[in-house]
Amino acid sequence: MTGMIYPAIIMGGLGLIFGALLAFASKKFHVETDPRQANIRAILPGANCGGCGYPGCDGFAEALANGTGKITGCAAGGSALADSIAAILGVQAEKDEPKIAFLKCKGSNDKTVKNCVYYGEYDCRAAAVVPGKGPTSCAFGCMGLGTCVSVCAFHAMTIKNGLAVVDAEKCVGCGACVENCPRDVLVLVPRKSKVNVSCNSPLKGPDVKRVCSVGCIGCTLCAKSCPVQAIEMKGALAVIDPAKCINCGICVTKCPTKSITDRRTNEEKAVSAVKETISV
Amino acid sequence: MKLPSFWGGIHPPQKKDATVNKKIEKYLPKGDLVFPMAQSLGAPCQPVVKKGDRVLVGQKLGDSEAFVSAPVLSSVSGTVKDIALRLTSAGIYENCVIVENDGLYEKDPSWAPLDNYPEADPKEYLKRIREAGIVGFGGATFPTVVKLSPPPDKVIKWLIVNGVECEPYINCDNRLMLEEPEKILEGLRLMLRLFPEAEGVIGIENNKPEAIKTMESEVSKQGDNKISVVPLAVKYPQGAEKMLIEAVTKQEYVMTALPADVGCIILNVRTVHQIREAIAAGEPAISRIITVTGEAVAEPKNIHVLLGTSMRELIDFCGGFREQPVKVISGGPMMGVSLRSIDIPVVKSTSGILALTASNSHLAPESACIRCGRCFEGCPMGLMPSVLNPLVLMRDYKAFEETGGMNCIECGACSYSCPANRHLTQSFRDGKSTIMAMRRKAAVK
Ligand code: SF4
Ligand code: SF4
Ligand code: SF4
Ligand code: SF4
Numbered sequence: 001m002t003g004m005i006y007p008a009i010i011m012g013g014l015g016l017i018f019g020a021l022l023a024f025a026s027k028k029f030h031v032e033t034d035p036r037q038a039n040i041r042a043i044l045p046g047a048n049c050g051g052c053g054y055p056g057c058d059g060f061a062e063a064l065a066n067g068t069g070k071i072t073g074c075a076a077g078g079s080a081l082a083d084s085i086a087a088i089l090g091v092q093a094e095k096d097e098p099k100i101a102f103l104k105c106k107g108s109n110d111k112t113v114k115n116c117v118y119y120g121e122y123d124c125r126a127a128a129v130v131p132g133k134g135p136t137s138c139a140f141g142c143m144g145l146g147t148c149v150s151v152c153a154f155h156a157m158t159i160k161n162g163l164a165v166v167d168a169e170k171c172v173g174c175g176a177c178v179e180n181c182p183r184d185v186l187v188l189v190p191r192k193s194k195v196n197v198s199c200n201s202p203l204k205g206p207d208v209k210r211v212c213s214v215g216c217i218g219c220t221l222c223a224k225s226c227p228v229q230a231i232e233m234k235g236a237l238a239v240i241d242p243a244k245c246i247n248c249g250i251c252v253t254k255c256p257t258k259s260i261t262d263r264r265t266n267e268e269k270a271v272s273a274v275k276e277t278i279s280v
Numbered sequence: 281m282k283l284p285s286f287w288g289g290i291h292p293p294q295k296k297d298a299t300v301n302k303k304i305e306k307y308l309p310k311g312d313l314v315f316p317m318a319q320s321l322g323a324p325c326q327p328v329v330k331k332g333d334r335v336l337v338g339q340k341l342g343d344s345e346a347f348v349s350a351p352v353l354s355s356v357s358g359t360v361k362d363i364a365l366r367l368t369s370a371g372i373y374e375n376c377v378i379v380e381n382d383g384l385y386e387k388d389p390s391w392a393p394l395d396n397y398p399e400a401d402p403k404e405y406l407k408r409i410r411e412a413g414i415v416g417f418g419g420a421t422f423p424t425v426v427k428l429s430p431p432p433d434k435v436i437k438w439l440i441v442n443g444v445e446c447e448p449y450i451n452c453d454n455r456l457m458l459e460e461p462e463k464i465l466e467g468l469r470l471m472l473r474l475f476p477e478a479e480g481v482i483g484i485e486n487n488k489p490e491a492i493k494t495m496e497s498e499v500s501k502q503g504d505n506k507i508s509v510v511p512l513a514v515k516y517p518q519g520a521e522k523m524l525i526e527a528v529t530k531q532e533y534v535m536t537a538l539p540a541d542v543g544c545i546i547l548n549v550r551t552v553h554q555i556r557e558a559i560a561a562g563e564p565a566i567s568r569i570i571t572v573t574g575e576a577v578a579e580p581k582n583i584h585v586l587l588g589t590s591m592r593e594l595i596d597f598c599g600g601f602r603e604q605p606v607k608v609i610s611g612g613p614m615m616g617v618s619l620r621s622i623d624i625p626v627v628k629s630t631s632g633i634l635a636l637t638a639s640n641s642h643l644a645p646e647s648a649c650i651r652c653g654r655c656f657e658g659c660p661m662g663l664m665p666s667v668l669n670p671l672v673l674m675r676d677y678k679a680f681e682e683t684g685g686m687n688c689i690e691c692g693a694c695s696y697s698c699p700a701n702r703h704l705t706q707s708f709r710d711g712k713s714t715i716m717a718m719r720r721k722a723a724v725k
Pocket of ligand 4: 648649650651652653654655656665666694697698699700701702704
């Protein structure tokens with residue numbers, strides 16, 4: 001019995017000493033953290049998607065607390081989150097427009113010519129380094145190997161028929177897919193922009209035709225038909241400026257290759273049709 | 281005696297027999313010639329001719345202001361038919377000047393031998409080399425004049441002529457050493473005038489005993505004690521700059537150093553030969569020697585061909601295909617690029633056309649790494665491919681850089697050695713290019 005007492009006293013004593021030391025150290029070496037950091041971290045979505053450009057939500061919270069982060073930096077949380085962060089930091093939130101990822105390519109498997117059978121790593125970034133820059137004969141279009149799918153923390157991307165498809169409900173506009181697509185064929189567009197050119201090839205008409213039946217051939221019909229001059233020709237590629245575009249959909253009907261995507265709902269179409277008749 | 285070599289490396293089958301004894305034949309093109317504007321490392325050229333212009337042999341078709349760039353010259357006389365996008369060996373459509381050959385081969389009069397060239401100011405040589413559009417013919421197509429202009433604080437001690445030709449199947453450098461050794465030596469001597477402190481070394485793998493003998497006897501005939509021939513053990517990738525420096529100078533090469541940092545300049549045999557031709561014979565870089573070979577080719581040959589000639593013509597010249605090829609490669613099997621079509625022009629980097637049949641080109645499916653360590657042994661750069669590979673797949677770019685991934689020279693030795701058929705080299709190219717792209721984006725921001 002007595003054999004137990006000494007070890008118990010020694011262990012207990014050691015515990016007390018170390019406890020005291022720790023208590024002393026935590027006082028002595030105390031680092032002042034901004035309490036706002038923890039508060040902000042608590043309301044961030046916690047997906048750690050990296051879309052803000054910081055190492056995860058923790059990094060973003062720290063950046064916000066020390067004033068280097070942008071209040072609207074978290075696309076996943078949207079404007080509601082920006083408001084709450086602004087409240088914690090006691091500042092006014094300047095609002096960013098909600099954005100959505102958009103694929104500038106319609107060249108699905110049946111619409112394009114493949115240039116080789118690709119056996120390598122199943123990843124667009126890996127495919128982009130083989131000769132020909134990947135398995136599609138158009139060097140600018142979507143390869144459909146799904147890098148964007150694997151980097152999307154919100155499961156908004158899928159591959160269908162060789163093309164990346166954005167799920168508008170799930171996409172929060174964080175831009176991770178845009179950042180990682182080796183073909184730069186994804187862009188972030190404002191959510192309210194509904195009419196976009198679905199082609200990324202700056203090549204001239206015959207060169208596009210050779211590899212794809214739905215690519216922009218640079219005929220300029222859309223640019224000429226646009227009532228507000230929102231379409232600019234960059235080389236032989238039509239580019240719609242979402243800031244000017246009024247989503248009237250006229251260009252969509254003019255395009256001979258059906259390269260312009262119209263994502264308006266039927267109601268939205270009806271509204272702009274009414275506007276059109278009024279203005280005529 | 282143990283011959284010098286480098287650390288690591290592999291021994292792929294050589295397969296050089298088909299063309300090793302074939303004399304270089306000259307081929308004149310029948311169809312139109314296509315000149316891609318991006319034929320060298322660095323800035324691509326801009327066309328300096330217009331549709332309908334008449335051009336002469338050696339006339340400039342494209343040029344660029346940039347220092348790291350080399351002009352593209354016409355290899356025939358004729359009319360510029362078009363300036364348009366054409367499929368090139370890079371697998372993409374690139375801007376090309378297309379020239380219709382008039383078959384007269386009328387030469388641009390400005391191309392004459394340099395006056396009194398053995399005594400001329402060496403600076404004149406450099407000007408010539410730039411104007412002649414000379415690039416590294418080994419395959420990297422680095423503009424030669426840039427290589428020959430090291431920073432003034434670097435003392436060049438070795439001028440190494442690369443006669444290694446470690447790529448299986450290819451024989452063009454070997455044949456050139458056998459047939460025109462005197463021109464190679466003369467080119468080397470001219471270049472030695474630029475670097476008075478350097479000695480000239482010709483490195484040749486000893487699977488080319490004839491070439492070693494020929495070059496050695498030529499050196500002793502001319503009695504030059506500043507030039508020597510060094511036979512090297514056979515190993516891939518000995519022809520790579522860093523490995524060749526290690527083998528020849530027996531100094532361990534610091535991974536990130538440039539050749540000039542360790543006092544070396546390396547030129548391919550054909551590059552030295554072309555330098556001599558430009559200076560002493562007034563012949564710009566409008567042709568090259570290529571080996572057309574592979575089991576699918578009826579009659580493999582070494583051909584002296586004008587740049588811009590279609591590969592289809594060359595294959596027809598070799599009797600066409602004996603069997604349907606499953607893979608046609610521009611260059612050798614290790615570092616070459618596979619082609620989508622054979623209607624592709626020969627460019628400065630085309631060292632060979634290799635057509636493989638189904639029986640000698642196969643790709644087994646990838647499986648999990650078995651940690652055998654063969655890739656470690658094969659890697660000439662001392663990297664750890666089986667460690668780097670998952671870093672790319674997990675997209676841990678930081679760790680990839682820290683583990684030395686950026687030093688990979690993409691030689692393919694690891695992929696070749698891997699019994700699990702892992703796509704090692706491809707993943708490193710991916711990792712490297714993604715990191716480079718990220719750096720570029722960061723620089724823009
Ligand atoms: S959008 Fe880009 S990343 Fe996504 S599948 Fe297409 S090419 Fe790949
Ligand atoms: S109408 Fe269609 S094909 Fe013509 S420029 Fe516009 S998007 Fe391109
Ligand atoms: S490809 Fe890169 S990692 Fe593989 S053996 Fe060559 S240098 Fe080493
Ligand atoms: S050679 Fe292949 S299987 Fe062996 S360790 Fe390297 S990656 Fe793994």
